[in-house]
Amino acid sequence: MDQSIAIQETLAKEENCIVAAQCEILLEDFSESRLLGLVECSKEHAIFIYSHRRMAITADDVSLEDIVPISLDFAVVEVSSAEQLVVVGADTRVRMSYKDEELELTLPFGSQSRLFLCEVNKAWSDVCRSPAQVPKFEWINKYKKAIKSQESVKQFIAPLEEFSNKVNQHQEMEKVSDKKGSLEKVKTSNSVTPKPKGNSSQENQSREERDDLVRSSSHTTSNKAQILAMPQFGLRDNLIKCELLKNEDLYTYLENFSFFLGTYNVNGQTPKESLRPWLSCTLKPPDIYCLGFQELDLSKEAFFFNDTPKELEWTKAVSDALHAEAQYALVKLVRLVGIMLIFYVKKEHAEFISDVETDYVGTGIMGRMGNKGAVAIRFRFHNSDICVVNSHLAAHVEEYERRNQDFKDICSRLQFRQLDPTQPPLTIMKHDVVLWIGDLNYRISDLDVDKVKDLITKNDFETLHSYDQLKRQIDEEAVFVGFEEGEIDFQPTYKYDTGSDKWDTSEKCRIPAWCDRILWKGKNIQQEHYQSHMAVRTSDHKPVSSLFIIGIKRVNSEAYKKTFEEIVRNIDKMENECIPSLSLSKREFHFKDVKYMQHQAEALSLFNDGQVPCQFEFIQKPNESTYSKPWLTANPSKGFIPQGGSMVIELEVFVNRSTAPDLNCGKQEIEDILVLHLERGKDYFISVTGNYLPSCFGTSIYSLCHMREPVQDMPIQTLLKLAEMSPDDDSSTAEKPLDIPKELWMMVDHLFRNAVNQEDLFQQPGLRTEFEEIRDCLDSGMPDSLPGSNHSVAEALLLFLDALPEPVIPFSFYQQCLECCSSGAQCEKIVSMLPQCHKNVFSYLAAFLRELLKNSASNGLDVSILVTIFASLLLKSPKKQDLAEKTKTQEFFQHFLN
Amino acid sequence: MAKQYDVLFRLLLLGDSGVGKTCMLRRFTEGEFDPSHISTIGVDFKMKTIEIDGLRVRVQIWDTAGQERYQTITKQYYRRAQGIIFVYDITDRASFQHIAKWAGDVDENAPDDVQTILVGNKADEECSRQVTKEQGQKLAETYGMEFFEASASTSSNISESFIRVTELVLQAQKRDVDNLLGSLDSYLDQVALQEEKSSQDNHTQRTCAC
Structure with missing residues (x-):
């Protein structure tokens, strides 16, 4: 059965025919037999297609028609036809394609085809595994020239178009099977993948492939x-945080706290008087103080080195002036040159302040320096997030748009880092409450100084306010969008002669303006007062203050626990559902x-x-x-x-x-x-x-010789006992064993009686269905005589020999046989040493084959055909057989056919 | 906000087919009970977060096929368990007797420090009881386990059983950490002692050399 030897003879020395298989190649309306050889050379593979004479024995029997290199352009696809979908395990039809060439082949049922496809697939997988190493196939070129000189070649390698009707048929078939239901669908879709799959004749191959996957x-x-154990806590934490935030209402309630906000542009002065009139103006001590200063220090040192003794002086002045009826803790101080913000909290609330962060933004010279800009403190009070900004915006009457821009810059550039570094930084607007204080520098425009002072004298702040740039810009939504400001019921806080309540008497004689302001944004904020403090005279500005009553979210720990547990339960549920x-x-x-x-x-x-x-x-x-x-x-x-x-x-x-x-x-x-x-x-x-159902296929010669009944009639205990006995201790069985397995006798006898003159015996494949009948007959004893054609019985015989767990020449004798293959006498001596039943089988087969040779005139068999077919079945290597060994086994067996 | 979850443990439910392992798991994780018995053919698991001493613990509870023919495969899963809940059915004497076999399998396949408890399920079916509470208690004592009679149907003692085994796992882990820290301390002490000694030796050598 091994025709690779014939192919091997046509190849160059460094090329190796790994496996060969006979196939039917589909042409227009008929098919022709071809021999396929998988040839390897320096790790590259190609399929050589030969036309051949009968069973190919020597190089003269084959003639190369084409070569299909196994590269990334190569594909072999199983083609299912409608009727074959039902009969799983029939002959294999494959479509082999290389670039735009395509051919359809039918490989006969049997181990040889299986092996061939398996090897082809292996070679193809190798190519796919290392796509970087593109095979060059230089060694093929020498053959190509030879092929080109033959005209016959392209006759069967039809271009794709000619096959298109076949492909169409195939597609139609796919459509049909789609309707048939999902089972067929899977089969068909498998057949589209460029690997032969799902057919019994490729069983070994596909299993190997899958095993690889498993490994x-x-x-x-x-x-x-372990994989499951990898905790994804981060994600869950965020989910919980998110849910907690969403359900905040369920576990928080509002409680009012008083916030005292103050802003004072001190014009570079040192504190000369008590700040009590400003900071202790409320009846009750406020819960929180947030005080902003501007122009704390106008010196170059402060500007360039951001260092000033005035920070301490003013902080002390503030500490001394806080409401006397409560004790306060300084929580945070932040300063950028002359812009300073101090944050005090009543001692009893200190423990509820958390997540305190500061940041500052310079918007002064070059849009970056600290002579103008803002400082800010954010903190969490109970469950509310609060941000206080103290800003000093651009000066000069006409620069209101610049001030708008400063506001926007501050909003976008001022960012607080978060405790959790994976979270993006917080911006001002992300807070529940934003309190914005400072010298915002918006002026009164479109009104001359006398008119302004006149309105002030009349206390007509409402009219005056309508000329206020900030009010106008807010109304136009050009700045402080979403912020609120209380009614201004105090005279402008700028600009006075220092130390007095007199309006600016300098040359510039500036128009009075409400430069110093307090705004807010957020819910549950009530302004209790908004006023200036005329009694404080250190600066050319007057300080401004505002008292807010702010509803702060406090946590009900019972409700929080409940909510938290509910969230965790839901997330658990979600996770379990996922x-x-x-x-x-x-x-x-x-x-x-x-x-x-x-x-x-x-x-x-x-x-x-x-x-x-x-x-x-x-x-x-x-x-x-x-x-x-x-x-x-x-x-x-x-x-x-x-x-x-x-x-x-x-x-x-x-x-x-x-x-x-x-x-x-x-x-x-x-x-x-x-x-x-x-x-x-x-x-x-x-x-x-x-x-x-036990079978004689795959049962040892020894066991079969001890079975007088068909294998399926034997009790399983007997089968097991026989399998465990050694062929060497025949004495243990009482009953005399058969000389040879009766199944072997049935097949050989059948052939002897019916097929001695059969042409192409052992070369033409049998039918699958007939094999099954033959197997059943051998295994069950019914019917009495073997069914099937001679070719099928011949193939069954070969399959029987192939399936023997221990070959006719047992593995232990294999090496010896190789060593003495040249001497006929020695070969016979080895055979005489075989276990009795093996010796009988060997002699019996040899005698039968010699008998066949007597009729070679009619059956066309010769010694070399039979040697090629049977040597590899009778003498098997426990390991992989190489070519030299193969030749030796044939030499060995040849002695017995002459 | 600090991390809400500090630990993850794997628990395993073991016991004969039909004793109610899946029902117990569903009752604990979903608060639901479905009396129809569908055999678990395979290995299933569910997650649950519980709080123990202010610590959030996530438990992954594995529910295994109880049928004998799958046991060679399910044994494979024992290795990764930190806690095991043996379950029998108080109305089924055989399931109680088989606990010995289950415990033997665990001895062979689970980690040495695995924490175990014994639960007699279906405690609500008093009229068909075949195993007394005392028998259960006694068996648990033999194996040094804690014991609960529980009912997935009424939810009685279900959470308690799961939480208790988790507590035991947590305690075992803490012991491990303490032991580790303890041995680290003694190691450091030893090192310090040796250094001291060697410096003394050096000192004496030097004086000798003088």
């Missing part, structure tokens, strides 16, 4: 818990009457009934290297299902020659539990059971 996968039961979840159509699968080399599949539908998309994968169980027993596969074994989506997984059972021996004797059963793992979620167990 490379990091998600096994053992490390899953654990991926699936519903499974079935949790237990039973495969009835599983037979050797007979594919069975059942559909498992998964429906994502959770609230999140889910990633699933079948994972390994403890102490197992793959997610399932080797006879079981889940297809696909991993995937992704969107929320509300579903997917059909095919659970496939296929017993091949490597899994059959243990199942035949009952050492293993059709029993497995699959673990379907959801990433970040639960695991589902799916149990797979079944009954296996």
